[in-house]
Amino acid sequence: MLKTANQWSVFAEWLDKQGIVTLAAVTVEDLAEFAYHLGKTKGLSRNTVCSYLLALSRLHYYGDPYLPLPDRMVEPPWIREGQDDYLPAASSKGENVAEPITPATMGPLLVWALRFVELFAPDxxxxxxxxxxxxxxxxxxxxxxxxxxxxxxxxxxxxxxxxxxxxxxxxxxxxxxxxxxxxxxxxxxxxxxxxxxxxxxxxxxxxxxxxxxxxAMLTTRVTAQLGGQPWHEPFEFYRSSTLVKHLATACFIVVSYLTGMRTGEVLALQTGCCPDPGSEDAAAKRHLIYGPAPDDTDSEEDTDDEGGEEEAEESAMVYGRQFKKARDEDGNHDSAGAVRAPWVAVPQVVNAVRVLEALGPGQGLLFAAEVHDPRMPERRSSRSLAYTTMANRIISFVEWVNTYAHERGRSPEAIPPDPHGSIGTGRFRRTLAWHIARRPGGLVALAVQYGHMRTLISEGYAARSRGGISDLLDFETARTVAESLSHINEALQEGEGVSGPAARRLIHAAATEHERFGGMITTTRQARNLLADPTLNVFENEEAFLMCNYDRTKALCHPARGGSDSAPSLDRCRSTCANIARTDHHADQMLAAAENLRMQALSPLVPEPMTERLQFKAEHLEELAAQHRAGRITAAEEEAGV
Structure with a gap:
């Protein structure tokens, strides 16, 4: 309370210097200018400015019940738009402050990286x-x-x-x-x-x-096609090395983004780090990625007994290593890393690893400097590419793609610049967590797999202490939940209604979240506190036009409801689930979608069976919207016990 009051005092002093003497006279532009003043003029850190914005948001919220109408302050713009545009640039200290790569940039970047890995790589x-x-x-x-x-x-x-x-x-x-x-x-x-x-x-x-x-031309034929045409002209002897660099860069993007590894962990991978599953794992068909082998691996263990050969093979297996929290027996940081559990790899990552293995000599680092940057190889032996080198290569990759797209009439597929600056190498983890938590359908390649990737990545960390990308996932999930519930609470206060079996639970969750968090999650502790409250486990399914008030014991998306899944499978929503609730906004969206489907059905180019399907889907959405209107309740009715 004292900290918040002091921050209000700083705000009041700034307002006084601007000639503003009442809260009612404060405008949205004034609030944005104050945020800029904190970051640029006073030079406060990102976290400190974030704390000030939270205090001003509280000042706005407290004004409704405690201040007369003429003295209430306007809603700060960051409540609806998010804080990112009103905070100083993210620092390199900590992953939660690193800006995720925007979907408009990450989508095309991943698409082109996958094209290199899966389409262009053989050529x-x-x-x-x-x-x-x-x-x-x-x-x-x-x-x-x-x-x-x-x-x-x-x-x-x-x-x-x-x-x-x-x-x-x-x-x-x-x-x-x-x-x-x-x-x-x-x-x-x-x-x-x-x-x-x-x-x-x-x-x-x-x-x-x-x-x-x-x-000087190579004889290698260009076999892959893009849009029905060969993707490249015949290869030149002296320019093919540029394509090899871009291919390695594409592999780095795929591995880094689709695993959530840190940059150092990716660059430390070695040939053989992703073996094919053994016969005992054939049913699961899951590939695991291991890091460099420990120096103290004992390959001379007794192999004379019946299981000796298998034990010797296991002792030669490479094991994963982490670097961020690696400590030796004296408590000092161990630069060689510490053994950790392997990563679970999706097929796209496996393909990228196979490509890197094909580029190398068959052993050593996947991103070995003597292979991918063979200047002065005698001084670069056993070293990986530097962070800066890889960051610069990502910039070159984007430039090549954009030039290629414009020259071939594919300008809409170009990679736009990220508004938060250079892509770099350390933002992929945060971006993966952002997309897994929010899953913006259609904006990013593989969006439909993000739900499965949460499970795979969590399993990859199962043997580790709580931290790393699990914290990032929790942080982004909590932010998404808080923002959704805050918007619902504001809509309820304006008289909008909610329907469905979980309507009353949704009303209570929105009120509870607004009281405790005010729609903003700024620390990992807040994220954990929100996710630890089962009444606040609310997830929006934009594709199904509903909110899931997740209760594991009632969820139909998990047939074995006695498990411990902490999140719903939003790609398997069932209309009869007791966790469903819909708002007036969802009803409006369903009517708009129904109208769009009917317009499509009227087109003479649509086959008759498709027309019938579109009309049936439109009627179904209109029926759901009508059911919502008939069964909706408001926050006032809930308080009155109606």
Whole structure:
């Protein structure tokens, strides 16, 4: 109370300097300017500004019951719009303050990353393998020059000149306007690179190249298609490495986002980290991702007994490691990490891991610097790509995608910039938690799988202490519940009604949440307190136009209702469930959807069976809306015991 009163006092002093002497004179613009003043002028931290905004929200809420009408303050804009636009930029300290990547950006980013991993990868890997073979062939020819070592090159060039065919070139550089593709020609003709440079510097061939040249092309065929057309032109020898970088970046995006791993945990993954399920796991068919093997793994255990071979194989298995809370026996941070439970991987992640394994030498780190950034490999051995390098590659990936989309008439599929700044590498965890908690249907690829991913990720953390992404999931879920109940409470205060078996429970939950939290969850402790209250477990199902007042013992979405599921399966809602409640807003949405369906049914392009289905669905929605109107109750009626 003292803290809140002090914050009100700071607000009052600021108002006085602005010439505002009553709360009623405060405008929405004044409140936004005060929030800006706290963050920019006074330089307060994000959490401190968030606390001030919460205090001002309380001042608004307390005004209704305790202040005369002329003295009440206008509703702060962040109550309806959210606090993000009124807070300082998120710092790197803590994941709850990191801004989730907006759906408008994350959706296309994930779509293109999955296209690379699942559609383009075979072509890129084939081109990469051909390029690797050519490099190895040229490297093997790096020997002292001998008489006649250019016989293959001379024969090759003579044939080109006879046909008037172009010479493969690498492109422009500072030393030569048109540099011959020396490495490429070396592998193709069996000639050392030094000899190729000597021959191609002769005036005759320099003049010929000037009028007869083309990029050095690989023979790998482009098989994948996008929109019925080959997704890429034939691959160039000297540019295929760029596509390999983008493919590795796409793999990082898929693994980081669809597992919830931290950046360091992703970059520490090794080849073999995701083995295929054994025969005992064949029914579940779940892949597990393991981290680097502990240094103290004992591979020399006794293997003479009947189960020895199996034990030896298990001892060689790689185990997951966490870094954030790893401590040694003296309590100091252990940079090598601590053993933890493996991650459960969805199929898209498994595909990304397989692609990374195909890019590497068959062992070592999946994101090894000597593989994915082979500058000075002797100094980069056994090291992973740096955080900054990966962040820059994500920027390059987005730029390539946008250029590609615009050049091919797919501009609507471009990746728009995120309003909160660079995507970086550390925001994927928070974004995954945001989408799992809210599941914005259709805005992000794989949205229908988010409900299942909550279970998979939770199982991946089952053997760990409470924390990490579980806290993020709880935090986002609690924020969603608080915002929904706050909006319902405001609607009820304005006279709107609720219907359904759980209507009275919804009215009580909205009032309880408003009294305890005021629609805003700002700390993990508040999130846990909200989720720990069974009366506040309310989830909105926008697809079914209803609120689920979740009671595990009554839920029809879980046939075995004796379990301990903490959240409903919103993709399996049943119309006869006792947990359902609908508001007037849901009824309006159903009528609007019914009208839209009827308009679709009137189109002459719609087949008759589809027309009947659309009309039936529209009638069903109108019937549900009518049932709501007939059975709705208001908060006033509930208080009166009607």
């Amino acid at each position: 890129i890997l084939a081109a990469h393998e051909e390029r690797r073979v050519l490099h190895a062939t040229a490297d093997a020819l790096n020997v002292p020059l001998t008489p006649g070592c250019d016989a293959g090159l001379q024969s090759f060039l003579a044939d080109l000149e006879e046909r008037g065919a172009p010479v493969p070139v690498a492109g422009w550089n500072s030393r030569s306007p048109l540099a011959p593709a020396a490495l490429f020609l070396s592998a193709k003709t069996g000639t050392p690179v030094k000899k190729i440079h000597q021959v191609m510097r002769k005036p005759h061939w320099r003049a010929y190249i000037k009028d007869h040249h083309e990029p």
